[in-house]
Amino acid sequence: MEGIMKPEPVAGEGSGELQRDLEALVPGGVYRDVPLSRVSRWRVGGPARLVVAPGTISQVQRVMAYVSSRGLPYVVLGSSTNLLFADEGLEVLAIHIGARLGGFRVEGARVWSEAGIWVPAFARQLARAGLSGAEHTCGIPGTLGGLICMNGGSQRKGIGDRVIDVTSVTKTGEKRVRTREECGFQYRRSIFQGLGEIIVGARFRFVAGPSPSSVRKEMLTILGERRRKFPRKVPNCGSVFVSNPAMYAQYGPPGAVIERCGLKGMRLGGAMISPLHANFIVNQDQARAADILTLIGVARRTVRERTGYDMAAEVCYVSPIGEITPAHLKAEALCVPESVSEVNGADPKPVPGLNQ
Numbered sequence: 001m002e003g004i005m006k007p008e009p010v011a012g013e014g015s016g017e018l019q020r021d022l023e024a025l026v027p028g029g030v031y032r033d034v035p036l037s038r039v040s041r042w043r044v045g046g047p048a049r050l051v052v053a054p055g056t057i058s059q060v061q062r063v064m065a066y067v068s069s070r071g072l073p074y075v076v077l078g079s080s081t082n083l084l085f086a087d088e089g090l091e092v093l094a095i096h097i098g099a100r101l102g103g104f105r106v107e108g109a110r111v112w113s114e115a116g117i118w119v120p121a122f123a124r125q126l127a128r129a130g131l132s133g134a135e136h137t138c139g140i141p142g143t144l145g146g147l148i149c150m151n152g153g154s155q156r157k158g159i160g161d162r163v164i165d166v167t168s169v170t171k172t173g174e175k176r177v178r179t180r181e182e183c184g185f186q187y188r189r190s191i192f193q194g195l196g197e198i199i200v201g202a203r204f205r206f207v208a209g210p211s212p213s214s215v216r217k218e219m220l221t222i223l224g225e226r227r228r229k230f231p232r233k234v235p236n237c238g239s240v241f242v243s244n245p246a247m248y249a250q251y252g253p254p255g256a257v258i259e260r261c262g263l264k265g266m267r268l269g270g271a272m273i274s275p276l277h278a279n280f281i282v283n284q285d286q287a288r289a290a291d292i293l294t295l296i297g298v299a300r301r302t303v304r305e306r307t308g309y310d311m312a313a314e315v316c317y318v319s320p321i322g323e324i325t326p327a328h329l330k331a332e333a334l335c336v337p338e339s340v341s342e343v344n345g346a347d348p349k350p351v352p353g354l355n356q
């Protein structure tokens with residue numbers, strides 16, 4: 001999966017019909033036994049049995065037509081910056097949209113970009129063209145396809161705000177263009193979640209900034225703030241929980257509430273609720289997916305007990321059979337320790353303003 005690691009393509013290594021067929025559809029773009037612990041931002045996960053990384057939109061169409069004609073299960077991956085993979089790995093075919101699909105074109109204030117472009121590179125290209133409107137995305141790791149799917153952004157903005165339309169490839173391999181309204185963008189949500197289509201590109205409308213240097217200056221300010229606030233040196237997946245508006249109004253954002261519950265620095269196995277920002281879980285030392293899920297479950301249950309509010313996870317869990325679900329749903333299904341004091345580093349002090 002290029003850009004993150006460079007395994008050798010597996011052409012000709014004779015491991016079955018599926019691999020040979022995919023290799024014929026996407027020459028040089030098929031990978032076998034990719035260690036997800038080296039690919040995912042959390043550095044967690046067993047091997048992905050087979051990964052195909054199309055380099056053109058027509059290759060995406062051909063792969064989807066093939067997969068649908070065989071009724072094969074598959075999962076779509078960008079840069080895996082928002083995903084928690086199972087320790088067992090991934091049994092189903094992974095279709096990776098990455099740097100091989102990274103075309104970008106500016107026409108006045110309109111931009112067409114393919115979905116595999118790296119988001120900070122997309123933001124830099126916009127700055128170079130003096131276009132304003134996506135500065136908030138400049139520090140978000142991941143591909144543009146992943147960003148659109150998650151309607152990602154920062155400073156309470158989402159990329160969907162600037163979309164004219166999104167082009168995807170359907171399960172049966174046809175191209176489909178949806179207007180912004182049809183994409184159903186909401187806070188960190190879009191219709192593409194769970195749809196099974198592959199986003200291959202999008203058109204955007206930005207506004208001409210005063211100058212390329214002013215757009216760049218704004219981006220540098222945003223990057224500086226992110227560097228100060230967020231853990232950077234230890235593997236993590238960004239914010240774990242999405243903000244719950246009602247909880248926000250009464251108690252504040254998830255990080256502040258988790259911190260006030262005394263959970264900052266809580267450790268389980270190799271995973272830890274970041275001592276820098278409590279809405280981040282960091283992989284301190286060879287964490288397993290189960291460690292991270294348990295911490296998600298403990299944080300969620302403690303916050304529910306103290307505030308009455310449920311926090312939903314922004315990060316998603318990918319099961320070995322390729323089901324992608326918000327990670328808190330998987331965490332709920334696990335056996336979470338009854339008492340937070342059963343987990344190392346828990347400091348559940350009484351907190352003024354929160355129910356005890």
Ligand SMILES: Cc1cc2nc3c(=O)[nH]c(=O)nc-3n(C[C@H](O)[C@H](O)[C@H](O)COP(=O)(O)OP(=O)(O)OC[C@H]3O[C@@H](n4cnc5c(N)ncnc54)[C@H](O)[C@@H]3O)c2cc1C
Nearest residue numbers: 078079080081082142143145146147149152153199237238
């Ligand atoms: C350090 C750090 C900081 C972060 N900060 C932010 C932030 O400020 N704001 C924010 O919103 N997010 C943030 N994130 C989360 C993450 O970067 C974004 O959600 C990102 O846009 C996901 O892109 P990706 O390519 O990695 O997608 P992945 O993690 O690979 O996938 C995420 C989802 O998108 C789907 N998907 C991916 N590509 C496609 C495609 N081409 N077509 C259809 N579906 C697709 C996947 O199936 C999956 O459901 C952060 C993550 C990290 C590690």
